[in-house]
Amino acid sequence: MKQDWQLNITPWARGLHNLKAGTITGVFPVYEAPDAGRLSVPLMVERWFWYYTHQQNYYEKSINIGAVRDSNEHHWLNSQGIKPRILVTEEAQLIRLLQQGRIGGFVSNELSAAYWMNSEKVDSSHWQQRFVRFTPLYLALAETPAPEQRWVDEVNFWASQCSLGTTLLTETEKTTLAHKLRDHIQHLPLPDIHALLAQKQPQLNAQQLSQREAIWQREALANIDFIDQALSRKLQSFVAANQDVISEVFVMGDQGETLACNQKLTDYWQGDEDKFLKSQSLAEGEFFIETIAYDASSQAFVVHVSWPIYIQGLKHGSITLGVRVEKLLAKRD
Numbered sequence: 001m002k003q004d005w006q007l008n009i010t011p012w013a014r015g016l017h018n019l020k021a022g023t024i025t026g027v028f029p030v031y032e033a034p035d036a037g038r039l040s041v042p043l044m045v046e047r048w049f050w051y052y053t054h055q056q057n058y059y060e061k062s063i064n065i066g067a068v069r070d071s072n073e074h075h076w077l078n079s080q081g082i083k084p085r086i087l088v089t090e091e092a093q094l095i096r097l098l099q100q101g102r103i104g105g106f107v108s109n110e111l112s113a114a115y116w117m118n119s120e121k122v123d124s125s126h127w128q129q130r131f132v133r134f135t136p137l138y139l140a141l142a143e144t145p146a147p148e149q150r151w152v153d154e155v156n157f158w159a160s161q162c163s164l165g166t167t168l169l170t171e172t173e174k175t176t177l178a179h180k181l182r183d184h185i186q187h188l189p190l191p192d193i194h195a196l197l198a199q200k201q202p203q204l205n206a207q208q209l210s211q212r213e214a215i216w217q218r219e220a221l222a223n224i225d226f227i228d229q230a231l232s233r234k235l236q237s238f239v240a241a242n243q244d245v246i247s248e249v250f251v252m253g254d255q256g257e258t259l260a261c262n263q264k265l266t267d268y269w270q271g272d273e274d275k276f277l278k279s280q281s282l283a284e285g286e287f288f289i290e291t292i293a294y295d296a297s298s299q300a301f302v303v304h305v306s307w308p309i310y311i312q313g314l315k316h317g318s319i320t321l322g323v324r325v326e327k328l329l330a331k332r333d
Contacts, residue, residue, distance in 0.1 A: 008024075011069075011070075011089055011090075012068060012069060012070040012071045012074075013069050013070040015027045016034050016070055019034060019140060019142055020034065022142055024142065025141065025142055026040075026139050026140055026141045026142060027139070027140045028043070028137075028138075028139045028140070029043065029044065029072070029137035029138065029139070030072060030137065030138055030139075030140045031072045031075070031076065031135050031136065031137055031138070032072075032075060034140050038140070038141050038143060039138040039139070039140060039141070040138050040139040040140075040141060040155050040156055041138070041156045042136035042137065042138055042294060043137055043138060043139060044136075044137050045134050045135065045136050045137065045167050045292070045294065045301075046109035046110075046111070046134070046135045046137060047109060047110045047131070047134060047135075048073065048076075048107055048108065048109050048110075048131075048132040048133050048134075048135055049107070049108065049109075049110055049113070049129040049130060049131055049132055050105055050106075050107055050129060050130045050132055051098065051105055051106055051107075051108060051113055051124075051127055051128075051129050052098070052104060052105030052127070052128055052129075052130075053098060053101070053104075053105075053126065053127055053128065054104070054128075063104045063105070064085050064086070064102075064103050064104045065077065065082060065083075065084045065085060065086075065103065065104060065105060065106060066084055066085070066086040066087070066088060066093075066094045066097050066098070066103035066105075066106045067084035067086075067087055067088075067094070067106060067107070068087070068088055068089065068090060068091055068093075068094065069087040069088065069089060072135065072137070073106070073107045073108060074087070076107070076135075077107060084106075085103075086102070086103055091108060091112055091113070091116045092116050092119065092120055094106045094108070094116075095113075095116045095117055095120045095122055096120060096122075098127070099120075099122050107132055109135070110129075131173075131326075131329045131330055132330060133326045133330060134167075134292065134301045134325070134326045136294055136299075139155065141155075167291060167292040168291055168292070169289060169291075169292065169303065169325070173325075173329060174287075174289050176329060177289065177303075177305070177323065177325060177328060177329060178287050178289075178305075180328050180329070180331060181287075181305060181321070181323065181328065184242050184245065184246060184321075185321075187238060187241070187242065188235075188238055188249070188319075189231065189234040189235070189238065192230075192231050192234060193231065193251055193260075193309065193319065194309065194311055194316075196228055196231055196251065196259055196260065197251070197253070197259070197309050197311060197316035197317045198311050198316060201253045201254065201255075201257070201259070203255070204255060204257060209255075209257070209268075209269050212226060212257070212268055212269075213267065213268050213269060215268075216258075216264070216267070216268035217268075220264075221261070221263065221264045227258065227259065227260060227261070228251075228259055228260040231251070231259075231260040232260045232261055232262065235249050235250070235251075235260055235261060235262040236262045236263075238262070239262045239263075244324070244327055245323060245324050245327045245328040245331070246321055246322065246323060246324070247300070247302055247322035247323070247324055248261070248262055248263055248265075248320075248321070248322035249261065249262050249319065249320065249321050249322070250262070250265060250270075250319070250320055251317065251318075251319050252270050252276055252317050252318045252319070252320070253316075253317045254315070254316060254317050255269075255271055256269055256270045256271025256272070256273070256276040256277075257269055257270070257271070258270060259317070270320075274288070274290065275288065275290065275304050275306040275318070275320045276306070276318055276320075278306070279306035279307055279308050279318040279320075280308055280315060280318060282307060282308050284308070284310040285307075286307060287305050287306070287307050288305070288306045288307065289303055289304075289305050290303055290304045290305075290306075291303070292325060300324050300326075300327075301324065301325050301326045302322050302323065302324060302325065303322075303323050303325045304320050304321070304322055304323070305320065305321045305323050306318050306319065306320040306321075307319060
């Protein structure tokens with residue numbers, strides 16, 4: 001970027017104060033815009049967990065929670081109506097306080113917690129942890145004096161190259177997601193989906209696919225006659241009833257063509273997409289789970305989960321769900 005810069009490590013409260021005072025250009029990493037700052041594009045994502053020694057409801061206001069003063073976790077807890085009773089200046093203190101039984105729990109990103117547990121030589125074998133959320137982190141830039149726009153544009157350009165789309169779920173998270181997702185899948189209109197896929201769909205050549213793609217791009221979903229409108233309305237009702245964890249659903253035929261959906265997709269033909277290609281190689285009951293994508297407009301982390309539909313032992317297309325993954329993982333059984 002051909003830009004001179006200096007990096008200083010400070011306590012959270014001091015860094016935010018300096019940003020507001022205009023004595024520094026930016027603070028990293030933050031999950032929300034400070035009072036006097038604007039955000040870059042997301043730079044990275046953290047996994048946050050509750051750490052505790054006894055099973056408790058940490059959304060009860062009476063629980064003794066600790067936090068690092070003015071940290072991302074502190075601000076998030078406040079936004080959830082959870083006021084930490086003990087504030088410290090560094091995470092190592094939280095580790096010691098929990099070990100001593102002086103707090104009931106705290107929230108931290110898993111890498112940071114693991115580092116401090118190791119650094120403090122704490123026996124955490126009896127500790128418990130529960131997933132809270134995926135957290136996108138940003139560079140907060142000062143409003144006054146504002147950095148040159150050219151520099152801001154370059155920061156955003158290079159940061160955008162570090163795509164959050166490369167963020168993978170762990171095998172444990174995939175297993176948990178699949179387990180929790182089955183409860184929602186059983187509420188899909190599966191008899192209607194099976195009936196549609198059991199019908200012999202026309203085999204489309206390249207010209208026919210191109211013609212349908214053109215219609216798809218210019219027409220509203222309700223006006224497209226090669227989409228099953230009755231099933232699409234049922235899929236819309238399914239998403240509306242599960243909108244806390246489901247963002248979209250669509251059914252594909254054995255060529256990857258869209259047969260029904262709750263909302264228009266970018267493309268009609270999905271035949272060259274992993275969600276179709278990889279799901280078609282799966283056995284019955286298996287899922288293909290893609291990488292995490294962050295939707296900045298809805299501030300949600302979404303993964304596409306796809307699986308093949310078998311009817312009397314034969315594959316007849318696939319289904320894909322858009323899953324708000326952190327909402328589903330954080331849901332209590």
